[in-house]
Amino acid sequence: MSIHVEATGRVADAPSAVSTDHGMLAVFVFDPYPEPAPESMREGAAHGCEVRCRDERLIGEVLGHGEVGAPVAVTGELILFVVSGPMEDELCAVRAAIEAEDVCFGSVTEPSP
Structure with missing residues (x-):
């Protein structure tokens, strides 16, 4: 199952270039809730x-403009990984990542419905 996402937020941690078995990629931490979250979303909400980014153009864009605090819009596929270790069930500890198709820094607006 593929989950396509369009999200806006801020860069929470500086981007890094990472070497993998399949080439280079740029990785950064994205915070979709840079402002204080509404009370109903505060408890248990992940903020990272x-x-x-695997595309060469995106790698250059991220490494060149991805400063901590920069507003960013990300489009891509949401990937969920089960975290290893003892847990109640597979849904208790999931790590989320976005395989980016596009990244836009600067003044961003909410994604279209």
Whole structure:
């Protein structure tokens, strides 16, 4: 199952270039809730998601403009990984990442419905 996402937020942690078995990629931490979250979303809400950029153009864009605090819009596929270790069930500990198709820094608006 593929989950396509369009999200806006801020860069929460500086991007890094990472070497993998399949080439280079740029990775940064994205915060979709940079402002204080509404009371109903505060408890248990994650405030960080790893964004992975494999395209050479995106790698250059992320490494060149991905400063901590920069507003960013990300489009891509949401990937969920089960975290290893003892847990109640598979849904208890999931790591989220976005395989980015596009990244836009600067003044961003909410994604279209």
